Amino acid sequence: MQKFCTFVVLKFLFAVIALAQVPEGAQLRGMAEMKNGEKLEGWVRFERETMILTEIDGNAEHQFTAEQLKEFRMQREGNPKVLKRVPGLRGHYYSTPELSGKMIERVDAQINFRWGTAAPMSGIPADRFSVRWEGEIETLNEGNYTFHLRSDDGARLFVDGRPIIDRWRPQAESEHIGVIELEARRRYPIRLDYFDGQVLAVVVLSWTPPGGAKRLIEVDRFYQGSSRESQISAPGTGVFLKGGSFLSGTIFEVDDKSVKIIYLEGKELRIPRKNVGGLQLSPISSLHYKELLEWDPGCMLGGGDFFESTLVSFDRNFLRMRSPLLGKKDYRNGQVKFIKLRNFKKNGASFELHTKSGSRLRADWLMLDGKRALVKDNSFCWINLDPLDVVSVYGIPEDDGVQSD
Numbered sequence: 001m002q003k004f005c006t007f008v009v010l011k012f013l014f015a016v017i018a019l020a021q022v023p024e025g026a027q028l029r030g031m032a033e034m035k036n037g038e039k040l041e042g043w044v045r046f047e048r049e050t051m052i053l054t055e056i057d058g059n060a061e062h063q064f065t066a067e068q069l070k071e072f073r074m075q076r077e078g079n080p081k082v083l084k085r086v087p088g089l090r091g092h093y094y095s096t097p098e099l100s101g102k103m104i105e106r107v108d109a110q111i112n113f114r115w116g117t118a119a120p121m122s123g124i125p126a127d128r129f130s131v132r133w134e135g136e137i138e139t140l141n142e143g144n145y146t147f148h149l150r151s152d153d154g155a156r157l158f159v160d161g162r163p164i165i166d167r168w169r170p171q172a173e174s175e176h177i178g179v180i181e182l183e184a185r186r187r188y189p190i191r192l193d194y195f196d197g198q199v200l201a202v203v204v205l206s207w208t209p210p211g212g213a214k215r216l217i218e219v220d221r222f223y224q225g226s227s228r229e230s231q232i233s234a235p236g237t238g239v240f241l242k243g244g245s246f247l248s249g250t251i252f253e254v255d256d257k258s259v260k261i262i263y264l265e266g267k268e269l270r271i272p273r274k275n276v277g278g279l280q281l282s283p284i285s286s287l288h289y290k291e292l293l294e295w296d297p298g299c300m301l302g303g304g305d306f307f308e309s310t311l312v313s314f315d316r317n318f319l320r321m322r323s324p325l326l327g328k329k330d331y332r333n334g335q336v337k338f339i340k341l342r343n344f345k346k347n348g349a350s351f352e353l354h355t356k357s358g359s360r361l362r363a364d365w366l367m368l369d370g371k372r373a374l375v376k377d378n379s380f381c382w383i384n385l386d387p388l389d390v391v392s393v394y395g396i397p398e399d400d401g402v403q404s405d
Helices: 002-020 286-294
Strands: 028-034 039-048 050-055 061-065 069-074 089-094 103-108 112-116 130-138 143-152 155-159 162-167 174-182 187-195 201-208 238-241 246-248 250-254 258-263 267-272 276-280 298-301 306-308 310-314 318-323 327-332 336-340 351-355 360-368 373-377 382-385 390-394
Touching: 143 155, 143 162, 155 174, 162 174, 162 250, 187 201, 238 250, 238 258, 246 258, 246 360, 250 310, 298 318, 318 336, 360 390
Parallel strands: none
Antiparallel strands: 028 039, 028 069, 039 050, 039 360, 050 061, 069 390, 089 103, 089 130, 112 201, 130 187, 143 174, 143 201, 155 162, 155 187, 238 246, 238 276, 250 258, 258 267, 276 336, 298 306, 298 336, 310 318, 318 327, 351 360, 351 390, 360 373, 373 382
16 A cells, blocks of 8 residues: 555656746747757747747757847647548638637538528537638639529638728628639638528538639539648738748738738737738749849839839729729739839848748737737837747847748
8 A cells, every 4th residue: 555655646746847947927848949059848838029039958048149049940740630522612611700609510512502590510509609611622624603692690711811802890691703714623621611690500612613604613623621720811911011021921900000911710819001011912922032132112013013003993803003004904803913112121030930821921019929929010010910820930140041940
């Protein structure tokens, strides 16, 4: 009996010691490299302009300034889960209309639901619920695809990371359309958000392919994506802030006062327009990026041609530019790669933070641990991130070049 009690006590002590090795509030683990060549592995948190690292054994804690840090790279447990490419879209059904609360996941072959007053499934209420479908859609021929979205209540559709239809509001059953030009026999990321208010619930997604007739999107056109992160936003789309930061996401609205961007899983941010340097509507090469830094405000077309101009208006299908040479001219969003609103460059900052979703944020001030990631950008924008989206953090760069992972 005495031996058994001794064993239990020792086991308890070992468990306490193991827990003590993971410091409170510092759940991020990784490798830090200093500018003097020193390398340390441990549990890390960032507090304002300081990185605090506790070594793995818990015996020593170090504090480093941004000037001392070269790079901190996150360590993830295991490899990312890869989803098998099978037909259908992954549907995340939520118990609230805000895409939050209790969630149940299933695969839906098509989006053709008329639930009426019934619940969409067991465990989800009949009223005031929401759904997010994600995956890929495979095209047929090259050309303009018209998407038809019928819903009661609100819905919004993204194809290739671009907002095609946005009716995110309470409404009676109605149908709205959006047009996008797509290449032949390619798979594009697709995301559809839907919420139900009260009484009837309807959501139906159809399309009119180039040269074809309107019809429900066929079962063999939908595929599950290869990873959750790949469905968040189209790589290379987002906004450049005037201090040189790039926030990856989908540009939703632009008016005289602000730019609205949706990033990560539905987070919305309105950035004062005076703080925005450029709107990146599709990926651009590093060569074009360097050229843009030198050019005056204007517009870059899909072929790489650039002309000085001013943005007059922007919506999800068309934008209007005004130039001394061409006057006012309208473009489909797919025709324009980049709009430079004002001069911007990589100004000084304490840290540069890189994320899996493609953001590159230059931070004067950073609060980062396992529960939160709050960035004060060097153009005075406050940005909330998901700590799991963060890949690495760099100390003050020695030049204005882009850091590479």
